[in-house]
Amino acid sequence: MDVNKIREDFPILSRKMNDKPLVYLDNGATTLKPQCVIDAVCNYYTYLGANAHRGDYQMSAQVDEAFENARITAQKFINAKYKEEIAFTSGSTMGLNEIAIMLTQQVLKSNDVVLTCESEHASNILPWQQVGIAKNIQVEYIELDHEGKVTIEAVQNAIHDGVKIIALAHVSNVLGFEAPIEEICKLAHEKGIIVVVDGAQSTPHIDIDVQKLDCDFFVFSAHKLCGPTGVGVMYGKKKWMDMLEPVFFGGESNARFNKCGDLILKESPLKFESGTQPIEGVIGMAAAMDYLKKIGKDNIHAHEVMLKEYFLEQVKDLDKVIIYNANAKSGICTFNIMDKGKMLFAQDVAGYLDSLGIAVRSGQHCAKLLPDILHTPGTCRASFYIYNTKEDVDKLVEGLKNATIENCVNIFF
Numbered sequence: 001m002d003v004n005k006i007r008e009d010f011p012i013l014s015r016k017m018n019d020k021p022l023v024y025l026d027n028g029a030t031t032l033k034p035q036c037v038i039d040a041v042c043n044y045y046t047y048l049g050a051n052a053h054r055g056d057y058q059m060s061a062q063v064d065e066a067f068e069n070a071r072i073t074a075q076k077f078i079n080a081k082y083k084e085e086i087a088f089t090s091g092s093t094m095g096l097n098e099i100a101i102m103l104t105q106q107v108l109k110s111n112d113v114v115l116t117c118e119s120e121h122a123s124n125i126l127p128w129q130q131v132g133i134a135k136n137i138q139v140e141y142i143e144l145d146h147e148g149k150v151t152i153e154a155v156q157n158a159i160h161d162g163v164k165i166i167a168l169a170h171v172s173n174v175l176g177f178e179a180p181i182e183e184i185c186k187l188a189h190e191k192g193i194i195v196v197v198d199g200a201q202s203t204p205h206i207d208i209d210v211q212k213l214d215c216d217f218f219v220f221s222a223h224k225l226c227g228p229t230g231v232g233v234m235y236g237k238k239k240w241m242d243m244l245e246p247v248f249f250g251g252e253s254n255a256r257f258n259k260c261g262d263l264i265l266k267e268s269p270l271k272f273e274s275g276t277q278p279i280e281g282v283i284g285m286a287a288a289m290d291y292l293k294k295i296g297k298d299n300i301h302a303h304e305v306m307l308k309e310y311f312l313e314q315v316k317d318l319d320k321v322i323i324y325n326a327n328a329k330s331g332i333c334t335f336n337i338m339d340k341g342k343m344l345f346a347q348d349v350a351g352y353l354d355s356l357g358i359a360v361r362s363g364q365h366c367a368k369l370l371p372d373i374l375h376t377p378g379t380c381r382a383s384f385y386i387y388n389t390k391e392d393v394d395k396l397v398e399g400l401k402n403a404t405i406e407n408c409v410n411i412f413f
Contacts, residue, residue, distance in 0.1 A: 001295060001299040001300075001302075001303055001386075003303070003386070003387065003388075003389055006295070006386050006387050007387045007389075009034040009035055009291075010032045010033070010034055010035070010387055011035060011038070012024075012032050012033070013032065013387060016357065017354070017357045018355050018356070018357055019357075020356055020357025020358075021357055022359070023356075023357055023358040023392045023395050023396065024359050024387075024388075025382040025383060025384065025388065025392065025396060026359045026360055026361050026381075026382075027224075027331070027383040027388075028173055028201065028332055028361060028365075028381060028383035029361050029383075030224060030229070031204065031223065031224055031225065031226045031385055032226065032385075032387065033226055033228070033288075034226055034288070034291055036290075036291055037226060037227060037228065037284045037287045037288045037291065039287075040280075040283050040284045040286070040287035041228060041281070041283065041284040043283075044063075044066070044280040044283050044284075048062055048063050048066065049063075050062075050063045051063065051276055052064055052067040052277060053067075053252060053270070063279060066283050067277070067282055068083075069286065070282045070286035071086050071269075071282075073289050074233050074285070074289065077203075077208070077289045077293070078199075078203070078208040078209070078233075078235060079210060079211055079212070080210055080211070080235055081211055081238070084241060084267070084268045085235055085236055085238050085241055085268075085269070086233055086234075086235060086269060087233070087234045087235075087236070087268070087269035087273060088231060088232070088233060088234075088269075088273055088277055088278070088282055089219070089231070089232045089234045090232060091222070091223070091229075091230065092123060092198060092199070092200040092219045092220055092221045093123040093221075094232065094234075095217075095219030095233070095234035096123045096124050096167075096196070096198060097127045097247075098246075099127075099196055099217050099219070099234065099236075100127035100128050100132075100167075100196075101247045102246075103194065103196075104131045104132055104135055104137055105135075106245060107194070108132075108135060108137055108164055108165070109135075110135055110136045110137075111136055111137075111162065112137055112138070112164040113137075113138045113160070113164060114128045114132065114137060114139050114140070114163075115140055115158055115159070115163050115165065115166045116139060116141060116166070116167045116168060117141055117142040117144060117150055117168060118141050118144060118367075118369040118370055118373055119144060119148055119150070119169070119172045119174060119175060119177075119367055119370050119373070120198070120367060120369070121169060121173050121198065121200070121367055122366045122368060123198070124168070124169060124196075124198045125369070128165075128167060138162070140158065140163075141158075141369075142155055142158045142168075143157070143158065144373060147175075147177070147325070147327060148172070148174075148175045148177065148325070148370070148373055148374065149175075149177040149179075150168060150177070150180070150184075151180070152180050155184050155187065156187060159187070159188075159193070163191075163193055164192075164193060164194065165193065165194045165195075166184060166188050166193055166194070166195050166196070167195075167197075167198070168197060169197070169198040169199075169200070169201060169202075170197050170198065170199045170201065170202035170208075171201040171202040171205070171206075171330060172201065172328075172332075172367075173200065173332075173365055173366070173367065174325075174334055174365045174367045174370055174379070175328055175332065175370075176201075176325050176329075176330035176331070176332030176333075176334070176383075177325065177327075177328045178328075178329070178330070181197055181213050182212065182213050182214065185213060185214040189214065194216045194217075195214075195216050195217070196215070196216065196218075197215045197217065197218045197219070198219060199218050199219060199220040200219070200224055201330075201332075202220075203220035203224070204220075204225035204226070204292070204300075204385075205297070205300055205304060205330065206297055207297045208220075210235055216237050217234070217236045217237075217240070218235040219234050220232055220233055222284070225292060226288040226291060226292065226386075227281070227284055227287075227288035227289070228278075228281040228284040228285060228288075229281075230278050230281050231278045231282055231285050232285075233285075234272070241269060242268055245265070245271075246265070246271050246274065248272075248274040248275070249263075250274035250275050251274065251276075252266070252270060252274055252276075252277075253265060253266060253270060253272070253273060253274040254266065254271075292386075295386060300385075300386055301330075303384075303386060304330065304331030304384045304385065304386075304388075305329055305330070307331060307384040307388055307390065307392075307393055308330070308331055308384060310390055311397065312326055312333075314397040315335075315397060318397075318400070319338070320337055320338045320400070320401075321337060321338075321400055322336045322337070322343075324374055331383055331384035331385065332381060332382075333381065333382045333383070333384075334379050334380070334381050335380055335382075335400075336376060337349050337400060337403045339404045340404075340405060342405070344403065344405065344408060345378070346362040346363060346377075346378040346380045347362045347378070349380050349400075349403050350362035350380055351411055352402075352403050352408045352411055353380075353396070353399045353400075353403070354411075355411045356399045358395060358396055360382045360396075361382075361383070362378060362379070362381070363379075364377075364378050364379075365379070365381060382396055
Protein backbone atom coordinates (compact mmCIF):
# COMPACT_ATOMS: atom_id res chain seq x y z
CA MET A 1 0.00 0.00 0.00
CA ASP A 2 1.68 3.16 -1.26
CA VAL A 3 0.30 5.94 0.95
CA ASN A 4 2.11 8.70 -0.92
CA LYS A 5 0.54 7.54 -4.18
CA ILE A 6 -2.87 7.33 -2.50
CA ARG A 7 -2.49 10.89 -1.21
CA GLU A 8 -2.05 12.09 -4.78
CA ASP A 9 -5.59 10.85 -5.50
CA PHE A 10 -7.10 13.32 -3.00
CA PRO A 11 -6.95 16.89 -4.32
CA ILE A 12 -8.18 18.42 -1.05
CA LEU A 13 -4.96 17.36 0.70
CA SER A 14 -3.17 20.12 -1.19
CA ARG A 15 -5.13 22.82 0.65
CA LYS A 16 -4.16 24.56 3.86
CA MET A 17 -6.12 25.15 7.05
CA ASN A 18 -5.25 28.22 9.11
CA ASP A 19 -2.27 28.70 6.78
CA LYS A 20 -0.88 25.30 7.76
CA PRO A 21 -0.74 22.12 5.65
CA LEU A 22 -3.94 20.17 6.29
CA VAL A 23 -3.66 17.20 8.65
CA TYR A 24 -7.09 15.59 8.42
CA LEU A 25 -7.79 13.22 11.33
CA ASP A 26 -11.59 13.32 11.48
CA ASN A 27 -12.24 10.33 9.28
CA GLY A 28 -14.69 8.84 11.77
CA ALA A 29 -16.98 11.77 10.95
CA THR A 30 -16.47 11.79 7.19
CA THR A 31 -13.72 10.94 4.72
CA LEU A 32 -12.11 12.92 1.95
CA LYS A 33 -12.93 12.14 -1.67
CA PRO A 34 -10.53 10.79 -4.30
CA GLN A 35 -10.53 12.25 -7.79
CA CYS A 36 -12.19 9.14 -9.26
CA VAL A 37 -15.27 9.71 -7.06
CA ILE A 38 -15.38 13.40 -7.93
CA ASP A 39 -15.10 12.46 -11.61
CA ALA A 40 -17.90 9.89 -11.34
CA VAL A 41 -20.26 12.47 -9.85
CA CYS A 42 -19.27 15.12 -12.40
CA ASN A 43 -19.65 12.62 -15.24
CA TYR A 44 -23.26 12.00 -14.26
CA TYR A 45 -24.09 15.70 -14.33
CA THR A 46 -22.03 16.32 -17.48
CA TYR A 47 -23.04 13.38 -19.68
CA LEU A 48 -26.03 11.55 -18.16
CA GLY A 49 -28.27 13.86 -16.13
CA ALA A 50 -31.54 11.99 -16.57
CA ASN A 51 -33.65 10.26 -13.94
CA ALA A 52 -33.40 6.54 -13.22
CA HIS A 53 -36.28 4.18 -14.03
CA ARG A 54 -38.37 6.96 -15.58
CA GLY A 55 -37.57 7.69 -19.22
CA ASP A 56 -38.11 5.84 -22.49
CA TYR A 57 -35.04 7.28 -24.18
CA GLN A 58 -31.38 6.33 -24.49
CA MET A 59 -29.94 8.73 -21.93
CA SER A 60 -32.37 7.53 -19.27
CA ALA A 61 -31.56 3.91 -20.11
CA GLN A 62 -27.88 4.70 -19.61
CA VAL A 63 -28.69 6.11 -16.18
CA ASP A 64 -30.71 2.98 -15.38
CA GLU A 65 -27.70 0.84 -16.24
CA ALA A 66 -25.27 2.91 -14.15
CA PHE A 67 -27.70 3.02 -11.21
CA GLU A 68 -28.39 -0.72 -11.16
CA ASN A 69 -24.73 -1.58 -11.75
CA ALA A 70 -24.02 0.46 -8.60
CA ARG A 71 -26.50 -1.72 -6.73
CA ILE A 72 -24.60 -4.82 -7.82
CA THR A 73 -21.33 -3.16 -6.74
CA ALA A 74 -22.83 -2.52 -3.30
CA GLN A 75 -24.16 -6.08 -3.15
CA LYS A 76 -20.68 -7.48 -3.79
CA PHE A 77 -19.06 -4.98 -1.43
CA ILE A 78 -20.86 -6.51 1.57
CA ASN A 79 -21.41 -9.96 0.01
CA ALA A 80 -25.21 -9.85 0.06
CA LYS A 81 -26.81 -12.91 -1.50
CA TYR A 82 -29.24 -10.98 -3.72
CA LYS A 83 -29.11 -7.51 -5.25
CA GLU A 84 -32.74 -7.12 -4.18
CA GLU A 85 -31.44 -6.97 -0.59
CA ILE A 86 -29.77 -3.61 -1.32
CA ALA A 87 -31.89 -0.46 -0.97
CA PHE A 88 -30.37 2.99 -1.35
CA THR A 89 -30.94 5.57 1.40
CA SER A 90 -29.60 8.98 2.36
CA GLY A 91 -27.22 7.26 4.80
CA SER A 92 -27.04 5.15 7.94
CA THR A 93 -29.34 7.41 9.95
CA MET A 94 -32.15 7.15 7.41
CA GLY A 95 -31.66 3.39 7.15
CA LEU A 96 -31.80 2.89 10.93
CA ASN A 97 -34.90 5.08 11.19
CA GLU A 98 -36.65 3.19 8.40
CA ILE A 99 -35.85 -0.16 10.01
CA ALA A 100 -37.00 1.02 13.44
CA ILE A 101 -40.28 2.36 12.04
CA MET A 102 -41.01 -0.72 9.93
CA LEU A 103 -40.21 -3.27 12.62
CA THR A 104 -41.96 -1.34 15.39
CA GLN A 105 -45.14 -0.81 13.39
CA GLN A 106 -45.29 -4.14 11.59
CA VAL A 107 -43.54 -6.72 13.78
CA LEU A 108 -43.27 -5.67 17.42
CA LYS A 109 -46.04 -5.87 20.01
CA SER A 110 -46.68 -3.75 23.10
CA ASN A 111 -44.02 -4.16 25.80
CA ASP A 112 -41.58 -5.91 23.46
CA VAL A 113 -37.95 -5.04 24.18
CA VAL A 114 -35.19 -3.66 21.96
CA LEU A 115 -31.67 -4.29 23.27
CA THR A 116 -28.93 -1.80 22.50
CA CYS A 117 -26.04 -0.31 24.51
CA GLU A 118 -24.90 3.01 25.92
CA SER A 119 -22.00 3.42 23.50
CA GLU A 120 -24.35 3.59 20.51
CA HIS A 121 -24.65 6.55 18.17
CA ALA A 122 -27.88 8.50 18.65
CA SER A 123 -29.11 7.14 15.31
CA ASN A 124 -29.33 3.65 16.77
CA ILE A 125 -31.04 4.64 20.03
CA LEU A 126 -33.39 7.56 19.34
CA PRO A 127 -35.42 5.87 16.55
CA TRP A 128 -36.23 2.92 18.80
CA GLN A 129 -37.08 5.20 21.72
CA GLN A 130 -39.21 7.67 19.80
CA VAL A 131 -41.04 5.34 17.43
CA GLY A 132 -41.63 2.92 20.28
CA ILE A 133 -43.53 5.42 22.45
CA ALA A 134 -46.87 4.88 20.70
CA LYS A 135 -46.58 1.11 21.06
CA ASN A 136 -44.99 1.05 24.53
CA ILE A 137 -41.79 -0.56 23.23
CA GLN A 138 -39.08 -0.84 25.88
CA VAL A 139 -35.43 -0.03 25.20
CA GLU A 140 -32.91 -1.80 27.44
CA TYR A 141 -29.12 -1.58 27.52
CA ILE A 142 -26.46 -4.27 27.40
CA GLU A 143 -23.87 -3.72 30.11
CA LEU A 144 -20.50 -2.65 28.72
CA ASP A 145 -17.29 -4.08 30.15
CA HIS A 146 -14.67 -1.95 31.93
CA GLU A 147 -13.22 -0.77 28.60
CA GLY A 148 -16.59 0.09 27.08
CA LYS A 149 -16.85 -3.05 24.91
CA VAL A 150 -19.87 -5.17 24.08
CA THR A 151 -19.16 -8.81 24.95
CA ILE A 152 -21.10 -11.92 24.05
CA GLU A 153 -21.41 -12.74 27.76
CA ALA A 154 -23.07 -9.38 28.44
CA VAL A 155 -25.46 -9.88 25.53
CA GLN A 156 -26.33 -13.33 26.83
CA ASN A 157 -27.01 -11.90 30.29
CA ALA A 158 -29.21 -9.14 28.87
CA ILE A 159 -31.43 -11.40 26.76
CA HIS A 160 -34.77 -12.47 28.18
CA ASP A 161 -38.11 -13.60 26.76
CA GLY A 162 -39.24 -10.04 26.06
CA VAL A 163 -36.29 -9.18 23.80
CA LYS A 164 -37.29 -9.18 20.13
CA ILE A 165 -34.59 -6.98 18.55
CA ILE A 166 -30.89 -6.35 19.17
CA ALA A 167 -29.60 -3.13 17.59
CA LEU A 168 -25.85 -2.55 17.79
CA ALA A 169 -22.97 -0.86 16.02
CA HIS A 170 -20.49 -3.21 14.39
CA VAL A 171 -17.71 -0.83 15.47
CA SER A 172 -18.18 1.92 18.06
CA ASN A 173 -17.76 5.40 16.59
CA VAL A 174 -16.27 6.70 19.86
CA LEU A 175 -14.10 3.87 21.16
CA GLY A 176 -13.48 1.85 18.01
CA PHE A 177 -14.19 -1.55 19.56
CA GLU A 178 -15.65 -4.20 17.27
CA ALA A 179 -18.71 -6.01 18.61
CA PRO A 180 -18.85 -9.82 18.14
CA ILE A 181 -21.74 -9.53 15.69
CA GLU A 182 -21.45 -13.02 14.22
CA GLU A 183 -21.67 -14.61 17.68
CA ILE A 184 -24.48 -12.25 18.68
CA CYS A 185 -26.49 -13.18 15.57
CA LYS A 186 -26.08 -16.88 16.27
CA LEU A 187 -27.24 -16.45 19.85
CA ALA A 188 -30.09 -14.13 18.89
CA HIS A 189 -31.46 -16.29 16.09
CA GLU A 190 -31.58 -19.31 18.37
CA LYS A 191 -34.12 -17.29 20.35
CA GLY A 192 -35.96 -15.76 17.39
CA ILE A 193 -34.46 -12.29 17.92
CA ILE A 194 -33.89 -9.90 14.98
CA VAL A 195 -30.43 -8.28 14.73
CA VAL A 196 -29.96 -4.78 13.28
CA VAL A 197 -26.36 -3.67 12.69
CA ASP A 198 -25.06 -0.13 12.23
CA GLY A 199 -22.09 -0.64 9.93
CA ALA A 200 -21.17 3.02 9.47
CA GLN A 201 -17.83 2.67 11.26
CA SER A 202 -16.92 -0.84 10.10
CA THR A 203 -17.72 -0.89 6.38
CA PRO A 204 -14.96 1.57 5.33
CA HIS A 205 -12.28 -0.31 7.27
CA ILE A 206 -12.82 -4.07 7.38
CA ASP A 207 -14.24 -6.71 5.06
CA ILE A 208 -17.99 -7.05 5.45
CA ASP A 209 -19.76 -10.32 4.71
CA VAL A 210 -23.40 -10.01 5.73
CA GLN A 211 -24.02 -13.65 4.90
CA LYS A 212 -21.30 -14.73 7.31
CA LEU A 213 -22.43 -12.27 9.97
CA ASP A 214 -26.00 -13.51 9.40
CA CYS A 215 -27.49 -10.20 10.57
CA ASP A 216 -31.04 -9.36 9.52
CA PHE A 217 -30.30 -5.74 8.67
CA PHE A 218 -27.09 -3.79 8.03
CA VAL A 219 -26.70 -0.10 7.17
CA PHE A 220 -23.81 2.13 6.15
CA SER A 221 -23.03 5.54 4.63
CA ALA A 222 -21.05 6.35 1.51
CA HIS A 223 -19.38 9.47 2.89
CA LYS A 224 -17.43 7.47 5.48
CA LEU A 225 -15.83 5.32 2.74
CA CYS A 226 -14.62 8.11 0.42
CA GLY A 227 -17.99 8.39 -1.31
CA PRO A 228 -20.42 11.32 -1.63
CA THR A 229 -22.53 12.67 1.21
CA GLY A 230 -26.28 12.08 1.29
CA VAL A 231 -26.31 8.46 0.17
CA GLY A 232 -26.01 5.06 1.80
CA VAL A 233 -27.26 1.49 1.85
CA MET A 234 -29.90 -0.38 3.81
CA TYR A 235 -29.36 -4.14 3.56
CA GLY A 236 -32.10 -6.48 4.69
CA LYS A 237 -32.38 -10.22 4.31
CA LYS A 238 -34.68 -10.95 1.39
CA LYS A 239 -37.41 -12.37 3.61
CA TRP A 240 -37.63 -9.06 5.45
CA MET A 241 -37.36 -6.91 2.34
CA ASP A 242 -40.19 -8.88 0.76
CA MET A 243 -42.37 -8.91 3.86
CA LEU A 244 -42.08 -5.34 5.15
CA GLU A 245 -44.01 -2.37 3.83
CA PRO A 246 -41.98 0.81 3.22
CA VAL A 247 -42.03 3.97 5.30
CA PHE A 248 -42.21 6.35 2.33
CA PHE A 249 -44.67 6.24 -0.55
CA GLY A 250 -44.70 7.96 -3.90
CA GLY A 251 -43.32 7.67 -7.38
CA GLU A 252 -41.17 4.63 -8.20
CA SER A 253 -42.28 2.53 -5.20
CA ASN A 254 -45.75 1.76 -6.51
CA ALA A 255 -46.81 -0.45 -9.40
CA ARG A 256 -50.35 0.96 -9.40
CA PHE A 257 -52.98 2.50 -7.15
CA ASN A 258 -56.49 3.91 -7.41
CA LYS A 259 -58.53 6.66 -5.82
CA CYS A 260 -60.01 4.21 -3.32
CA GLY A 261 -56.57 3.72 -1.77
CA ASP A 262 -55.86 0.29 -3.19
CA LEU A 263 -52.09 0.03 -3.63
CA ILE A 264 -49.83 -2.50 -5.30
CA LEU A 265 -46.16 -1.94 -4.47
CA LYS A 266 -43.24 -2.80 -6.70
CA GLU A 267 -40.93 -5.64 -5.73
CA SER A 268 -37.95 -5.07 -3.45
CA PRO A 269 -35.84 -3.02 -3.41
CA LEU A 270 -37.71 -0.47 -5.53
CA LYS A 271 -40.60 -0.30 -3.08
CA PHE A 272 -38.14 1.22 -0.58
CA GLU A 273 -36.90 3.87 -3.01
CA SER A 274 -39.77 6.33 -3.40
CA GLY A 275 -39.04 9.50 -5.29
CA THR A 276 -35.98 10.52 -7.24
CA GLN A 277 -32.93 8.89 -5.74
CA PRO A 278 -29.52 10.57 -5.22
CA ILE A 279 -28.38 9.14 -8.54
CA GLU A 280 -25.04 10.93 -8.71
CA GLY A 281 -24.38 9.86 -5.11
CA VAL A 282 -25.15 6.23 -5.84
CA ILE A 283 -22.80 6.27 -8.85
CA GLY A 284 -20.12 8.06 -6.81
CA MET A 285 -20.51 5.54 -3.99
CA ALA A 286 -19.90 2.69 -6.42
CA ALA A 287 -16.74 4.45 -7.63
CA ALA A 288 -15.57 4.75 -4.01
CA MET A 289 -16.22 1.05 -3.40
CA ASP A 290 -14.22 0.13 -6.48
CA TYR A 291 -11.41 2.40 -5.30
CA LEU A 292 -11.25 0.83 -1.83
CA LYS A 293 -11.48 -2.66 -3.29
CA LYS A 294 -8.32 -2.03 -5.33
CA ILE A 295 -6.45 -0.98 -2.20
CA GLY A 296 -7.85 -3.90 -0.19
CA LYS A 297 -9.62 -3.79 3.17
CA ASP A 298 -6.89 -5.86 4.83
CA ASN A 299 -4.30 -3.28 3.77
CA ILE A 300 -6.56 -0.44 4.90
CA HIS A 301 -7.16 -1.91 8.34
CA ALA A 302 -3.49 -2.84 8.85
CA HIS A 303 -2.42 0.71 7.94
CA GLU A 304 -4.90 2.29 10.37
CA VAL A 305 -3.91 0.00 13.23
CA MET A 306 -0.22 0.68 12.52
CA LEU A 307 -0.83 4.43 12.79
CA LYS A 308 -2.76 4.02 16.01
CA GLU A 309 -0.05 1.86 17.55
CA TYR A 310 2.55 4.43 16.45
CA PHE A 311 0.48 7.18 18.11
CA LEU A 312 0.17 5.18 21.35
CA GLU A 313 3.93 4.58 21.36
CA GLN A 314 4.60 8.31 20.90
CA VAL A 315 2.35 9.36 23.79
CA LYS A 316 2.96 6.52 26.25
CA ASP A 317 5.33 8.62 28.36
CA LEU A 318 3.16 11.74 28.22
CA ASP A 319 1.22 11.75 31.48
CA LYS A 320 -0.92 14.58 30.18
CA VAL A 321 -2.53 12.35 27.50
CA ILE A 322 -5.37 10.14 28.75
CA ILE A 323 -6.27 7.35 26.32
CA TYR A 324 -9.69 5.71 26.57
CA ASN A 325 -9.42 2.94 23.97
CA ALA A 326 -5.81 1.74 23.74
CA ASN A 327 -6.89 -1.86 23.12
CA ALA A 328 -9.32 -1.18 20.28
CA LYS A 329 -7.95 -2.64 17.03
CA SER A 330 -9.05 0.22 14.83
CA GLY A 331 -7.86 3.60 13.63
CA ILE A 332 -9.83 5.45 16.30
CA CYS A 333 -7.89 7.16 19.12
CA THR A 334 -10.03 8.73 21.83
CA PHE A 335 -8.29 10.90 24.39
CA ASN A 336 -8.27 13.89 26.70
CA ILE A 337 -5.47 16.24 27.74
CA MET A 338 -4.43 17.24 31.27
CA ASP A 339 -2.60 20.42 32.16
CA LYS A 340 -1.69 21.65 35.65
CA GLY A 341 -3.76 18.88 37.20
CA LYS A 342 -6.92 19.79 35.28
CA MET A 343 -8.54 18.20 32.26
CA LEU A 344 -8.74 20.59 29.34
CA PHE A 345 -12.13 21.08 27.69
CA ALA A 346 -12.07 18.79 24.64
CA GLN A 347 -13.33 21.51 22.30
CA ASP A 348 -10.53 23.82 23.46
CA VAL A 349 -7.95 21.17 22.61
CA ALA A 350 -9.54 20.67 19.19
CA GLY A 351 -9.54 24.43 18.66
CA TYR A 352 -5.85 24.63 19.46
CA LEU A 353 -5.06 21.75 17.10
CA ASP A 354 -7.12 23.50 14.42
CA SER A 355 -4.80 26.50 14.71
CA LEU A 356 -1.99 24.10 13.75
CA GLY A 357 -3.86 22.80 10.71
CA ILE A 358 -4.93 19.57 12.45
CA ALA A 359 -8.56 18.44 12.25
CA VAL A 360 -9.89 16.18 15.03
CA ARG A 361 -13.36 15.67 16.48
CA SER A 362 -14.29 16.81 19.98
CA GLY A 363 -17.33 16.49 22.21
CA GLN A 364 -19.62 13.53 22.71
CA HIS A 365 -19.53 12.27 19.12
CA CYS A 366 -23.34 11.78 18.97
CA ALA A 367 -23.06 9.09 21.67
CA LYS A 368 -24.60 11.08 24.48
CA LEU A 369 -25.06 8.22 26.93
CA LEU A 370 -21.38 7.24 26.85
CA PRO A 371 -19.93 10.15 28.90
CA ASP A 372 -21.56 8.64 32.00
CA ILE A 373 -19.65 5.42 31.32
CA LEU A 374 -16.34 7.19 30.60
CA HIS A 375 -16.82 9.63 33.50
CA THR A 376 -15.94 12.61 31.34
CA PRO A 377 -18.18 15.22 29.65
CA GLY A 378 -16.41 14.86 26.32
CA THR A 379 -13.32 13.64 24.51
CA CYS A 380 -11.14 14.32 21.50
CA ARG A 381 -11.08 11.73 18.73
CA ALA A 382 -8.40 11.30 16.09
CA SER A 383 -9.40 8.77 13.45
CA PHE A 384 -6.94 7.58 10.81
CA TYR A 385 -7.56 6.47 7.23
CA ILE A 386 -5.78 5.44 4.06
CA TYR A 387 -4.17 8.82 3.29
CA ASN A 388 -2.80 9.48 6.77
CA THR A 389 0.90 9.11 7.53
CA LYS A 390 3.31 8.85 10.44
CA GLU A 391 4.14 12.49 9.75
CA ASP A 392 0.49 13.33 10.46
CA VAL A 393 0.77 11.48 13.76
CA ASP A 394 4.00 13.32 14.62
CA LYS A 395 2.26 16.66 14.08
CA LEU A 396 -0.65 15.57 16.25
CA VAL A 397 1.66 14.44 19.06
CA GLU A 398 3.66 17.65 18.91
CA GLY A 399 0.40 19.60 19.10
CA LEU A 400 -0.73 17.64 22.15
CA LYS A 401 2.58 18.25 23.89
CA ASN A 402 1.97 21.97 23.50
CA ALA A 403 -1.73 21.88 24.37
CA THR A 404 -1.80 23.89 27.60
CA ILE A 405 -4.46 26.04 29.20
CA GLU A 406 -2.62 29.15 28.01
CA ASN A 407 -2.16 27.97 24.42
CA CYS A 408 -5.76 26.80 24.15
CA VAL A 409 -7.02 30.16 25.39
CA ASN A 410 -4.58 32.26 23.35
CA ILE A 411 -6.05 31.09 20.02
CA PHE A 412 -9.02 33.37 20.73
CA PHE A 413 -6.88 36.49 21.13
